[in-house]
Amino acid sequence: MRLEQMIERLKESDCRITPQRYAVLKVLANSSEHPSVESIHAKLVEHYPTMSLATVYKTITLLKREGEILELEFSDLGNRYDGRKPYPHPHVICTECGKIIDPSHLDLEEITSKMMEETGFKIMTHRLDFYGLCPNCQG
Amino acid sequence: MRLEQMIERLKESDCRITPQRYAVLKVLANSSEHPSVESIHAKLVEHYPTMSLATVYKTITLLKREGEILELEFSDLGNRYDGRKPYPHPHVICTECGKIIDPSHLDLEEITSKMMEETGFKIMTHRLDFYGLCPNCQG
DNA sequence: TTCTATGCAAACCCTTTGCAAGGTA
DNA sequence: TACCTTGCAAAGGGTTTGCATAGAA
Numbered sequence: 133m134r135l136e137q138m139i140e141r142l143k144e145s146d147c148r149i150t151p152q153r154y155a156v157l158k159v160l161a162n163s164s165e166h167p168s169v170e171s172i173h174a175k176l177v178e179h180y181p182t183m184s185l186a187t188v189y190k191t192i193t194l195l196k197r198e199g200e201i202l203e204l205e206f207s208d209l210g211n212r213y214d215g216r217k218p219y220p221h222p223h224v225i226c227t228e229c230g231k232i233i234d235p236s237h238l239d240l241e242e243i244t245s246k247m248m249e250e251t252g253f254k255i256m257t258h259r260l261d262f263y264g265l266c267p268n269c270q271g
Numbered sequence: 272m273r274l275e276q277m278i279e280r281l282k283e284s285d286c287r288i289t290p291q292r293y294a295v296l297k298v299l300a301n302s303s304e305h306p307s308v309e310s311i312h313a314k315l316v317e318h319y320p321t322m323s324l325a326t327v328y329k330t331i332t333l334l335k336r337e338g339e340i341l342e343l344e345f346s347d348l349g350n351r352y353d354g355r356k357p358y359p360h361p362h363v364i365c366t367e368c369g370k371i372i373d374p375s376h377l378d379l380e381e382i383t384s385k386m387m388e389e390t391g392f393k394i395m396t397h398r399l400d401f402y403g404l405c406p407n408c409q410g
Numbered sequence: 411t412t413c414t415a416t417g418c419a420a421a422c423c424c425t426t427t428g429c430a431a432g433g434t435a
Numbered sequence: 436t437a438c439c440t441t442g443c444a445a446a447g448g449g450t451t452t453g454c455a456t457a458g459a460a
Contacts, residue, residue: 148459150415169449184417189450207344207424210449224390235389238382247401250374251363255403262386264394287434287439308424323442328425346449349424 134216135161141198152183156191160201160215166223166232168210204232204259222260228269235262273355274300280337291322295330299340299354305362305371307349343371343398361399367408374401 138157139149147153159172167175169188176183192213195201202214204223209230217234225232240258248255277296278288286292298311306314308327315322331352334340341353343362348369356373364371379397387394 146414148414150459152416182417185449186418186451187416190415193451205344205346207346207350207449211346222386224386224392224394226392227395233390235386243377244401247361247363247374248403251372252406253363253365253401253403254409255363255401256366257402259398259400259402261398262383262392262394263396263398264387264392267391270393285439289434289440291441321442324424325426325443326441329440332426 133161138195138198138200138215141200142194145198147194152180152187153191153194155180155183156188157195157215160195160213164216164234166204166212166214168212170210172213204261220257220259222262224262224264226266226269227263228265231266231268233266272300277334277339277354280339281333284337286333291319291326292330292333294319294322295327296334296354299334299352303355303373305343305351305353307351309349311352343400359396359398361401363401363403365405365408366402367404370405370407372405 135157138161139154142149142153142157155176156172159167159175163172169185169192173183173185173188176188192201192203195215196203200215200218202218202220204212204214206212212232222235222238223232224235238260240260244255244258247253274296277300278293281288281292281296294315295311298306298314302311308324308331312322312324312327315327331340331342334354335342339354339357341357341359343351343353345351351371361374361377362371363374377399379399383394383397386392
């Protein structure tokens with residue numbers, strides 16, 4: 133589903149669907165754990181021993197440009213990616229183990245409108261993260 | 272005000288208040304523009320020609336440990352700091368010029384409670400950013 | 411056959427660290 | 436005086452880039 137959408141979008145932009153790109157897209161389309169570049173690469177080298185980190189980075193750059201993945205920037209942990217829901221949505225993040233989950237939808241549209249009125253900014257997107265300890269790490 | 276609080280806190284933790292640290296604290300306590308390490312350093316070298324970036328970084332590390340500044344991590348722009356309001360609060364960020372402002376208070380306590388119930392996480396802090404174009408950059 | 415993509419290695423940027431010299435309390 | 440801090444330079448970690456080779460269409 134998401135995989136097909138991603139492929140379609142890349143084809144429309146005259147990008148070639150190489151085996152490497154297909155493999156990266158597949159991981160992103162099927163992962164709900166918000167993988168890092170490192171973990172995507174690690175998962176792929178098993179089947180594609182020559183797969184390079186650079187290719188993963190380049191594919192992700194492509195998908196970002198096309199709006200097909202959401203990038204969660206962390207200056208410490210390294211960035212994490214969401215290929216299934218490439219639009220802004222809240223995240224709950226464990227500061228101990230790095231686990232990231234999506235809570236059920238929370239509508240920030242009204243708040244965003246208020247922010248625009250108050251600040252004069254033309255707001256295009258947002259980021260809402262909650263940080264704490266997941267059930268496993270509270271022991 | 273904030274300056275005195277910061278100094279007090281550092282003294283309690285047996286940190287020496289050197290001229291360099293005092294200068295960094297002063298900039299952080301008086302800046303509402305969420306300065307970067309680079310900009311803090313640039314402002315200080317005028318008066319302290321030998322001031323090093325390392326010292327600014329080390330002072331900030333200290334203040335983070337003491338909970339006296341809020342760090343806004345950006346993997347691209349570099350991190351930005353708020354020494355006046357060292358607790359989590361929403362930010363509105365211009366993706367063109369990097370301007371960051373604080374909109375009026377927005378209470379996320381209720382939402383945070385809901386998140387904890389739903390996810391089982393013990394949430395300690397949060398981050399809410401709105402990204403867009405400031406009035407000056409909309410032309 | 412043409413032109414894009416890959417993958418290695420080097421370059422980059424921001425941040426942290428090691429260590430000798432200087433300065434605080 | 437004793438110990439902490441400074442500041443230089445080098446190390447680090449994640450990400451990007453250059454370029455020759457491989458490969459998709």
